[in-house]
Amino acid sequence: MSGQWPPDWENPDDVDAEAGQATAEADARQVTAFLAALPDPVMPEAVEARISAVIAAAAADRAEADEISGARIGGRTLGRPPRRAKVRRPRGRQPKDRQRRRFGLQAITAVAACLVIAGFGFLLTRLGGSSATSSGADIAGAPAASSPHSQAHAANGQPALGRTTPVPAEALPSAIASASAPAGFTVTARGDVYQKSTLVSQVRQRLGEQGGAQSFSGSVAPSSALVGCVLHVTGDTDPSLVDEATYAGRPVYVIAVSSRAWVVGRGCTATDPQLITTVSLAGLRGNLSVLGSVEG
Amino acid sequence: MPGLAPGEPSDDELLRRHAAGDANAFGLLFTRHKDRLWAVALRIVCDPDDAADALQDAMISAFRRADAFRGDSAVTTWLHRIVVNASLDLLRRRPGRSVNWSGDPEDLPLPVQGTGDASSDTRLDVDTALRMLPPPQRAALILVDMLGYPVSEVAVILGVSEGTVKSRCARSRAKLVPYLSHLRTNLSSQGNQPVSDSVSFEQGGGA
Numbered sequence: 001m002s003g004q005w006p007p008d009w010e011n012p013d014d015v016d017a018e019a020g021q022a023t024a025e026a027d028a029r030q031v032t033a034f035l036a037a038l039p040d041p042v043m044p045e046a047v048e049a050r051i052s053a054v055i056a057a058a059a060a061d062r063a064e065a066d067e068i069s070g071a072r073i074g075g076r077t078l079g080r081p082p083r084r085a086k087v088r089r090p091r092g093r094q095p096k097d098r099q100r101r102r103f104g105l106q107a108i109t110a111v112a113a114c115l116v117i118a119g120f121g122f123l124l125t126r127l128g129g130s131s132a133t134s135s136g137a138d139i140a141g142a143p144a145a146s147s148p149h150s151q152a153h154a155a156n157g158q159p160a161l162g163r164t165t166p167v168p169a170e171a172l173p174s175a176i177a178s179a180s181a182p183a184g185f186t187v188t189a190r191g192d193v194y195q196k197s198t199l200v201s202q203v204r205q206r207l208g209e210q211g212g213a214q215s216f217s218g219s220v221a222p223s224s225a226l227v228g229c230v231l232h233v234t235g236d237t238d239p240s241l242v243d244e245a246t247y248a249g250r251p252v253y254v255i256a257v258s259s260r261a262w263v264v265g266r267g268c269t270a271t272d273p274q275l276i277t278t279v280s281l282a283g284l285r286g287n288l289s290v291l292g293s294v295e296g
Numbered sequence: 297m298p299g300l301a302p303g304e305p306s307d308d309e310l311l312r313r314h315a316a317g318d319a320n321a322f323g324l325l326f327t328r329h330k331d332r333l334w335a336v337a338l339r340i341v342c343d344p345d346d347a348a349d350a351l352q353d354a355m356i357s358a359f360r361r362a363d364a365f366r367g368d369s370a371v372t373t374w375l376h377r378i379v380v381n382a383s384l385d386l387l388r389r390r391p392g393r394s395v396n397w398s399g400d401p402e403d404l405p406l407p408v409q410g411t412g413d414a415s416s417d418t419r420l421d422v423d424t425a426l427r428m429l430p431p432p433q434r435a436a437l438i439l440v441d442m443l444g445y446p447v448s449e450v451a452v453i454l455g456v457s458e459g460t461v462k463s464r465c466a467r468s469r470a471k472l473v474p475y476l477s478h479l480r481t482n483l484s485s486q487g488n489q490p491v492s493d494s495v496s497f498e499q500g501g502g503a
Contacts, residue, residue, distance in 0.1 A: 031473055
């Protein structure tokens with residue numbers, strides 16, 4: 001268009017800018033063409049096997065959890081309640097009065113819960129129970145109220161057993177009955193350095209050293225978050241090994257049962273397992289099938 | 297969904313089955329889209345081991361959040377979004393993977409000397425070039441230019457406006473112009489085709 005204008009209308013700067021723009025656009029098109037021509041990478045078989053194994057393990061965990069949650073004891077359903085049809089709410093913000101009402105309800109519920117716990121603690125103190133000198137925090141951590149398993153279930157959005165539904169322990173399935181027991185494992189921290197290529201053999205070696213014992217000397221009790229994490233990844237099975245270590249240079253926990261090991265981040269919880277990798281230990285006699293590691 | 301054999305369940309159907317408790321449905325969904333998802337993760341994090349970690353995190357997340365899928369977008373778009381987020385999360389957790397670059401080709405770190413195999417060297421060069429970009433820009437460029445997704449779909453995947461996607465792509469291309477021009481020149485002088493980027497299976501994946 002500029003060519004149709006009188007010559008004295010032309011601005012040399014505009015012409016230069018236009019040329020520069022055209023060059024830049026041509027260069028950008030070349031970059032696009034170059035990148036588009038690169039073939040897509042194909043997923044390596046080892047990675048596919050690893051992720052397929054993780055998905056299969058998650059599916060098995062879910063099936064097991066569904067079975068447990070479906071168990072009915074004494075006419076009452078334990079564990080996760082049956083799914084209800086989702087009620088879809090209209091998108092966008094909810095009316096402020098509803099938000100305020102909901103906040104008010106939550107606040108009242110929280111205050112009521114605190115009062116109940118405080119009252120329970122006071123009662124225990126008066127009765128001279130074992131927790132007579134406990135602080136409120138200690139009371140909140142009493143086994144009946146927050147045992148490892150019940151915490152794990154609560155963190156999973158499932159009702160915590162033993163809180164509102166007192167059921168004789170002998171009547172419960174083993175995985176649930178242990179809800180009122182302390183953690184059945186300890187955490188070791190020898191500073192082991194696990195590597196991707198040797199993870200399976202290192203875990204096997206640790207399990208061999210342990211020889212079925214539940215703890216090493218120098219091991220410590222796990223935090224409640226870690227208990228929830230461990231029970232979540234193992235499907236409520238007490239592990240043979242929980243090792244605070246590093247894996248490929250990252251701080252992790254290595255968790256193992258006899259047939260499988262998991263590597264999770266240090267921030268692992270029941271709701272956020274931070275799973276880094278998982279390997280099968282099946283066939284400990286030497287026929288190991290590594291399902292969860294890239295290095296195969 | 298195009299490309300499905302008669303009687304083969306759609307992605308939506310597989311996700312519904314998974315949510316209803318079918319133990320195999322999610323595995324089928326993963327198998328169906330694994331290469332595309334792998335490409336997304338690998339291109340964004342530029343490292344096969346990290347890509348495997350990111351994709352594993354993403355698949356576990358998708359497995360658990362399938363109930364929350366509302367069908368507002370295609371299942372593939374939803375999966376891609378989860379993979380992109382997992383990849384960007386991984387880069388956030390493991391800083392130091394990106395390289396700051398002034399834009400001058402002379403300032404570029406030298407690619408790792410390869411084995412003499414031009415395709416592997418090119419792959420490493422492209423990796424190096426992509427690492428120059430901030431991860432959000434890299435993700436936009438990869439999805440649009442390398443994997444060929446429409447801008448509108450990429451906007452949904454990245455959770456930004458279409459304008460933002462276009463802007464990120466434009467800035468990314470501008471940053472890569474000097475480096476890829478340099479790369480093309482070198483390869484041409486060696487008598488190689490500049491677009492070879494075959495997968496190095498020994499290293500677990502390509503670019």
